[in-house]
Amino acid sequence: MRPAAEGGKLWADFAPPDFPLDTFDPHQVLGLASPASADEIRRAFRRLAMRWHPDRNPSPEASERFRLIRAAHDALLVETEALESDGAARGPVEEGELEVSLEEAVLGGTKTFTVVRRHPCPVCAGEGDVPLQYSRLCEPCHGTGRLRRASGLERCGVCEGKGYRFKARCEACAGSGEEIASRELAVTLPPLSAEGRILRLQGQGPGPADGPGDLFLAIRYRDHALFTRRGIDLALEVPVSVLAWLAGDAVAIPVLGGTHRVPLRPGGGERELKLAGFGLPRPEGGRGELRVTLRPEFPQALDASALEALLRLDRSLAGDEGRHYPEVAAWRRRVQAAGAD
Numbered sequence: 001m002r003p004a005a006e007g008g009k010l011w012a013d014f015a016p017p018d019f020p021l022d023t024f025d026p027h028q029v030l031g032l033a034s035p036a037s038a039d040e041i042r043r044a045f046r047r048l049a050m051r052w053h054p055d056r057n058p059s060p061e062a063s064e065r066f067r068l069i070r071a072a073h074d075a076l077l078v079e080t081e082a083l084e085s086d087g088a089a090r091g092p093v094e095e096g097e098l099e100v101s102l103e104e105a106v107l108g109g110t111k112t113f114t115v116v117r118r119h120p121c122p123v124c125a126g127e128g129d130v131p132l133q134y135s136r137l138c139e140p141c142h143g144t145g146r147l148r149r150a151s152g153l154e155r156c157g158v159c160e161g162k163g164y165r166f167k168a169r170c171e172a173c174a175g176s177g178e179e180i181a182s183r184e185l186a187v188t189l190p191p192l193s194a195e196g197r198i199l200r201l202q203g204q205g206p207g208p209a210d211g212p213g214d215l216f217l218a219i220r221y222r223d224h225a226l227f228t229r230r231g232i233d234l235a236l237e238v239p240v241s242v243l244a245w246l247a248g249d250a251v252a253i254p255v256l257g258g259t260h261r262v263p264l265r266p267g268g269g270e271r272e273l274k275l276a277g278f279g280l281p282r283p284e285g286g287r288g289e290l291r292v293t294l295r296p297e298f299p300q301a302l303d304a305s306a307l308e309a310l311l312r313l314d315r316s317l318a319g320d321e322g323r324h325y326p327e328v329a330a331w332r333r334r335v336q337a338a339g340a341d
């Protein structure tokens with residue numbers, strides 16, 4: 001029987017070297033040469049999932065690696081299946097936009113897209129009105145062909161001055177001449193979908209009369225209530241307690257799809273945090289950064305015990321003023337020197 005350690009070595013024999021966690025290259029993640037077939041992508045995914053699924057692998061990086069492996073699989077498969085089916089265009093194509101939240105752009109998910117089809121109204125054949133069997137007295141002008149206006153008498157536009165109508169508005173289409181049919185489509189949005197990426201939905205084009213055709217949807221991002229976009233980077237301002245900021249406590253920073261705790265450098269001074277990999281998807285893979293501006297806030301409504309605690313701290317720091325408040329110490333020396341003159 002093989003010792004367990006040797007079993008581990010066997011993995012290294014055919015597993016690709018571990019992909020880097022700071023950049024996202026779907027081919028590199030799956031250890032595939034580009035281009036790969038859909039079957040190769042699925043096989044690579046299954047092999048890596050066996051190794052990195054968090055249920056099987058207790059190492060701390062397993063869940064992040066598994067997330068990237070799945071993202072790479074989804075991203076490559078969508079592209080590859082589109083390419084493999086990219087024969088001659090079948091039937092007419094249609095283009096549209098799929099609006100997604102920034103969270104959906106990063107995490108992926110299922111979206112609903114409403115396909116609206118407009119056909120000529122079958123009742124009025126697209127005319128918007130239908131001929132009447134018997135002519136009818138025109139209601140607005142009471143058959144006179146004229147309408148009284150402030151400026152005087154005007155020709156009635158409804159009957160064109162005839163006093164009688166030979167056509168009536170089509171009730172089926174409310175006079176628009178169009179029949180509108182809408183249909184909801186479930187669209188799979190791959191994780192890490194960059195803005196402008198095109199999703200191809202086969203057979204969902206304008207048909208069926210003209211053959212199925214394909215529907216192409218361009219991804220467009222919706223604005224976010226918290227984050228401001230700067231290209232593929234995101235910006236966020238976060239108010240923090242000035243005391244926590246000075247003490248170098250960890251602050252909870254909202255990120256797309258969750259929260260990220262960031263330890264601050266003790267002593268304050270940090271106003272900008274750059275969280276690499278927490279921005280928006282880059283078209284070529286990977287993500288931009290999240291730029292956080294920290295806004296230290298002074299505490300309000302301090303009670304007696306809080307004030308006392310602050311004073312106690314301040315007196316203890318003043319005991320070594322040269323170290324803790326060098327500017328104050330220098331200023332004090334200037335005051336003394338000025339008094340000695």
Ligand SMILES: [Zn+2]
Pocket residue numbers: 121122123124125126127128129170171172173174175176177178
């Ligand atoms: Zn009609």
Ligand SMILES: [Zn+2]
Pocket residue numbers: 138139140141142143144145146156157158159160161162163164
């Ligand atoms: Zn009239």
